[in-house]
Amino acid sequence: MDVGNPWVNIAIFGAFVAVTLVVVVRVSRGPRQAGDFYHGGRAFTGRQNGIAIAGDYLSAASFLGIAGAVAVYGYDGLLYSIGFLVAWLVALLLVAEPLRNTGKYTMADVLSFRMRQRPVRTAAAISTLAVSFFYLLAQMAGAGGLVALLLGVQDQLGQSLVIAVVGALMIVYVLVGGMKGTTWVQIIKAVLLIVGAGVMTVWVLVLDGGNLSTLLERASAAHPEGDRILEPMLQYGASDASKLGFVSLAIALVLGAAGLPHVLMRFYTVPTAREARRSVTWAIGLIGAFYLFTLILGFGAAYLVGVDAILAAPGGANSAAPALAYELGGTLLLGIIAAVAFATILAVVAGLTITAAASFAHDVYNGVLKDGKASPEKEVRVARTTAVVVGLVSIVGGVLANGQNVAFLVSLAFAIAASANLPSILYSLYWRRFSTRGSVWSIYGGLLSALVLIVFSPVVTGSETAMFPGADIAWFPLANPALVSVPIGFLAGWLGTVTSSDADRLKQAEMEVRSLTGAGAERATPH
Template sequence: MSALAAAEATKVGNSTVNILIFAAFVLVTLAIVIRASRNNNTAADYYAGGRAFTGRQNGIAISGDYLSAASFLGIAGAIAVNGYDGFLYSIGFLVAWLVALLLVAELLRNTGRFTMADVLSFRLRQRPVRTAAAVSTLAVSFFYLLAQMAGAGGLVALLLGIDGKAAQSVVIAVVGVIMVFYVLVGGMKGTTWVQIVKAALLIVGAALMTVWVLGKYGMNFSDVLQGAVDNSKSGQDVLGPGLQYGKDSTTKLDFVSLGLALVLGTAGLPHVLMRFYTVPSAKEARNSVVWAIWLIGIFYLFTLVLGYGAAALVGPDKILAAPGKVNSAAPLLAYELGGEVLLGVISAVAFATILAVVAGLTITASASFAHDIYANVIKKGTVDSAGEVRVARITALVIGVIAIVGGIFANGQNVAFLVALAFAIAASANLPTILYSLFWRRFNTRGALWSMYGGLGCALILIIFSPVVSGKVDKAGKATSMITDTSIDFHWFPLDNPGIVSIPVGFFLGWLGTVTSKEKSDDAKFAEMEVRSLTGAGAEKAVEH
């Protein structure tokens, strides 16, 4: 692609219009957060929104939490550039949601109080298990935040015509500041209402674009696919598997690893599981599940049309030349369809998506530290509710700074791919411990610690020494890793996603730690946990304590 075409690709729409629409969305969401923040002083208010949300409201908020920048920007771009292989993310995220709901969601809600660690420490030694769960939660949240911040940087850079690392870093910092304000002021109440509004806007916007794309081709999806074939250098290969993951045995193995991480990861994502504590009863939790399944399932069908529509109407070359690279596919498609106004609206919705998700992640991570480590490990349960909330807010500030720095390094990476790393960590460190805690009577503290620390450590080590961080170049010899200096290459693990190794390691270490420990399980506690998790009996009473 010529330098002139690449330069043109960085200037999309009218910057003034984009800024005005952005500002309007930010002001509206800030007003929602401030209004919802009244009477937000107790831990139940700050962490769980006072448990005052209905099943329908929570279901919409869950879809808002789950449909992140990866779902909208990352998947659309992955499909536009890599065709069928990109659609794997949509399939994986949707199937993963079903696994999470059917296997653990309601059971966790019935057993816990505010965080995942409440469940894991129910019948095990509290202090070591809560510490491990908090460490794991912070690690998962960090990688998820990387994806959202990278998406924000690329999106705003595209709309404002900003190119260059320094300018995009400023954009990421601004996003981080707004995110921290949401959490500090609104807590879970404000965050939930932002997620509800954002989910409605995102799904309506995606539906509008889907119908518009189909309308361009006489409502015939086959013609959309043919347009993608005609506009791609890969031709018919964009319609079949293997364009990204079928090059050799390593990429095929990476495909399996990615699939495992996507399908199993959601069941261990703390920020999604935490949403089930915001409803007053198990019945409302089940009702929220129904709403979430429908909304999420419908949205992922839209991504297939949006991705191939972007390939047909915009083209992979122009997408890859934009500041946000693959993450720019959906905004570029909006500009192609409806010009400056639609571009501004869709991009503002995507920006609201990022803000809502990072706020949810931040409040989950800060709650985990304040509730699990500070209140229950350091203070041994003696701190009052106000003190706990104060520590959570301080933690949110620290997390915001870390997220900004990490997002600057991750800028330019596909956000769907970065989220897949968070899924791999969640599936390796959290899922084995959750399943063993809920269903294995013999499971004990050593098993939990080995599973969480072992799965987490294995996943992190393999990511650090993978092509994701160093040593990966494209056909032109340009670095595509987080470290852009091609002379720095310390990777030895060949796969981009560690799931195929780290997930079995997490399960194995959980089993090994348990069978080699002399600690006896508390049968009475397990029986109580089993009854409560399956029936919800006593769950509401436990919540009040």
């Protein structure tokens, strides 16, 4: 597939990296404390943080994966957009404000507030690292497919080198800028992504006379499945198992966002709970508008580029949006949109990396190994070292996941977050009797069940599109485990609580007052 001039693509690409690195260095100047690395000194307004949340959330899955899923599967691809957007209502109504009031740096601060510190912090950190790893797989796979399309790289070695470069840049952003630098990269990226997608959306609609019906008619006429792309269940209606798989996917998407550690950590970058709520309302508006754009872009790619050409291009379905950009505006627009997509990947992986590093350093190293007595300087040094390790591990994982649909890979991260994190978060915030055993059982029960079901699912082995197509150890029929693993997480939390009696009523009362009123929210969380 002809993708224009690779040198133009590389030049636009490099210009963005250079500009964002300059921004990261400038905003990171001055004295640095632990809080600057973890939450940027709580110096961002609700609007700024909302834009950054949109930048964090609108990942390669949103731009590359969903546009590709709509182009290939039509209506069923749009279900990703609906699930991702509705998920924010759960975050807004149940999580954002009390989480901001109760925590300090990480999700584990909330989960361990009225519990025994060591077991809960350990469990929360392990869950955070697992969710971050699966999310990183999606971004790295998106990077491989995107740059493969840009540079015409067909061989596996070349795409693996691209993934390694993305990992290296991610480490630099985190080490140099911390949360403050990462946030500004996400703000820049969010603005560019939404504007770029908006321009392409208007362009496609102009070609169709501003008539959405004309767009849908042309897409269905050009698609191999015809009018079926306008109806539900093209992808999920082949069998009873695939229908259950759709229900499982919907559960993961709707409940997962409120348990994503890198999104939850963003609530700590604002000074008050009111600004945390404002952040989410800004994020919902921006994310909702963008997902409407993906509908137009996906159907536009279906008839302007063609499904067969999309699937034959490097990166497969993930190439739909860049290929559409090339069809509309040639080499220059492709280079700009591809650079924006690359910026998307860089910003998200930087946010994920800093979340994983903060969780290990703050929760495991300081909270568990040092019993909360490590100096802030030492804790940040450990976090920086962890960021390097996470970057290297994500490179290896990204090479293995290369070629998978990134929206689907993100849905696995959502499933783990919904299974392991959300039950414990909701129980901690709203159930007075919830205990340490309940928290630990909830996290490990949801996490282990989700991981086991993923390992023995068609995602990993037993199908042509699996990560390891040559092997077959799959016995779980669903591609997404949430239908089973989310109830297990809630049930394990309930069972652990009713079989124990270690609830601290005084700490529970303090947490309830603090989460609802914000009183004492700036005080350090006790270890």
